[in-house]
Amino acid sequence: MENRLLQILVCPVCKGTLRHDREHQELICPADRLAFPVRDGVPVMLPGEARTLEQAPEQ
Template sequence: METRLLEILVCPLCKGPLHYDREQQELICRADKLAFPVRDGIPVMLENEARELTPTAPNPSTPI
Protein backbone atom coordinates (compact mmCIF):
# COMPACT_ATOMS: atom_id res chain seq x y z
CA MET A 1 0.00 0.00 0.00
CA GLU A 2 1.23 3.47 -0.82
CA THR A 3 2.47 5.59 2.05
CA ARG A 4 0.74 8.69 0.65
CA LEU A 5 -2.60 6.91 0.73
CA LEU A 6 -2.06 5.76 4.31
CA GLU A 7 -1.37 9.36 5.35
CA ILE A 8 -4.78 10.61 4.18
CA LEU A 9 -7.04 7.65 5.01
CA VAL A 10 -9.13 7.89 8.18
CA CYS A 11 -11.77 5.69 9.76
CA PRO A 12 -15.07 6.22 7.94
CA LEU A 13 -16.96 6.11 11.26
CA CYS A 14 -15.01 8.25 13.72
CA LYS A 15 -12.59 9.96 11.29
CA GLY A 16 -9.74 8.81 13.53
CA PRO A 17 -6.33 7.54 12.43
CA LEU A 18 -5.85 4.08 10.96
CA HIS A 19 -2.89 1.78 11.47
CA TYR A 20 -1.81 -0.56 8.67
CA ASP A 21 -1.22 -4.19 9.61
CA ARG A 22 0.90 -5.54 6.74
CA GLU A 23 0.74 -9.13 7.97
CA GLN A 24 -3.07 -9.25 8.11
CA GLN A 25 -3.57 -6.79 5.22
CA GLU A 26 -5.93 -4.65 7.28
CA LEU A 27 -6.38 -1.05 8.34
CA ILE A 28 -7.06 -0.91 12.07
CA CYS A 29 -9.17 1.68 13.88
CA ARG A 30 -8.30 1.34 17.54
CA ALA A 31 -11.05 3.74 18.67
CA ASP A 32 -13.86 1.73 17.04
CA LYS A 33 -12.06 -1.62 17.41
CA LEU A 34 -12.55 -2.42 13.71
CA ALA A 35 -10.27 -3.86 11.05
CA PHE A 36 -10.95 -2.86 7.45
CA PRO A 37 -9.63 -5.31 4.85
CA VAL A 38 -7.17 -4.41 2.11
CA ARG A 39 -7.87 -6.49 -1.00
CA ASP A 40 -5.45 -6.45 -3.93
CA GLY A 41 -3.91 -3.28 -2.50
CA ILE A 42 -7.27 -1.48 -2.27
CA PRO A 43 -8.68 -0.60 1.16
CA VAL A 44 -12.33 -1.59 1.62
CA MET A 45 -13.63 1.18 3.87
CA LEU A 46 -17.16 -0.12 4.37
CA GLU A 47 -18.47 -0.71 7.89
CA ASN A 48 -20.24 -3.93 6.89
CA GLU A 49 -16.96 -5.32 5.47
CA ALA A 50 -14.94 -4.57 8.63
CA ARG A 51 -14.37 -7.17 11.28
CA GLU A 52 -14.58 -6.42 14.98
CA LEU A 53 -11.35 -6.70 16.90
CA THR A 54 -11.44 -9.03 19.85
CA PRO A 55 -9.86 -7.87 23.10
CA THR A 56 -6.49 -9.43 23.76
CA ALA A 57 -6.06 -11.54 26.85
CA PRO A 58 -3.95 -9.88 29.54
CA ASN A 59 -0.41 -11.10 29.90
CA PRO A 60 -0.29 -13.25 33.08
CA SER A 61 3.09 -11.79 34.02
CA THR A 62 1.75 -8.21 33.83
CA PRO A 63 0.36 -6.91 37.15
CA ILE A 64 -3.19 -5.62 36.98
Protein backbone atom coordinates in the same frame (compact mmCIF):
# COMPACT_ATOMS: atom_id res chain seq x y z
CA MET B 1 0.11 0.17 0.41
CA GLU B 2 1.61 3.59 -0.07
CA ASN B 3 2.38 5.72 2.98
CA ARG B 4 0.93 8.70 1.15
CA LEU B 5 -2.45 6.96 0.89
CA LEU B 6 -2.31 5.98 4.56
CA GLN B 7 -1.79 9.62 5.52
CA ILE B 8 -5.09 10.70 3.94
CA LEU B 9 -7.30 7.70 4.78
CA VAL B 10 -9.40 7.90 7.95
CA CYS B 11 -11.86 5.58 9.62
CA PRO B 12 -15.27 5.98 7.94
CA VAL B 13 -17.01 5.58 11.31
CA CYS B 14 -15.14 7.99 13.61
CA LYS B 15 -12.79 9.80 11.18
CA GLY B 16 -9.84 8.69 13.34
CA THR B 17 -6.39 7.66 12.14
CA LEU B 18 -5.72 4.16 10.88
CA ARG B 19 -2.78 1.80 11.31
CA HIS B 20 -1.75 -0.59 8.53
CA ASP B 21 -1.37 -4.21 9.66
CA ARG B 22 0.75 -5.59 6.83
CA GLU B 23 0.69 -9.16 8.15
CA HIS B 24 -3.11 -9.42 8.00
CA GLN B 25 -3.60 -6.89 5.16
CA GLU B 26 -5.93 -4.67 7.17
CA LEU B 27 -6.32 -1.08 8.23
CA ILE B 28 -6.94 -0.89 11.97
CA CYS B 29 -8.99 1.75 13.78
CA PRO B 30 -8.00 1.46 17.45
CA ALA B 31 -10.77 3.85 18.58
CA ASP B 32 -13.60 1.74 17.13
CA ARG B 33 -11.71 -1.58 17.37
CA LEU B 34 -12.41 -2.27 13.70
CA ALA B 35 -10.21 -3.81 11.03
CA PHE B 36 -10.91 -2.87 7.40
CA PRO B 37 -9.60 -5.35 4.80
CA VAL B 38 -7.13 -4.47 2.07
CA ARG B 39 -7.92 -6.58 -0.99
CA ASP B 40 -5.50 -6.62 -3.92
CA GLY B 41 -3.93 -3.44 -2.55
CA VAL B 42 -7.27 -1.61 -2.33
CA PRO B 43 -8.63 -0.67 1.12
CA VAL B 44 -12.28 -1.64 1.58
CA MET B 45 -13.54 1.17 3.81
CA LEU B 46 -17.14 0.01 4.22
CA PRO B 47 -18.24 -0.42 7.85
CA GLY B 48 -20.15 -3.56 6.86
CA GLU B 49 -16.95 -5.17 5.56
CA ALA B 50 -14.95 -4.46 8.73
CA ARG B 51 -14.41 -7.03 11.44
CA THR B 52 -14.18 -6.30 15.13
CA LEU B 53 -10.73 -6.76 16.66
CA GLU B 54 -12.02 -9.41 19.08
CA GLN B 55 -12.32 -11.84 16.17
CA ALA B 56 -9.34 -13.70 14.76
CA PRO B 57 -8.38 -12.70 11.21
CA GLU B 58 -9.51 -14.98 8.40
CA GLN B 59 -6.83 -17.25 7.00
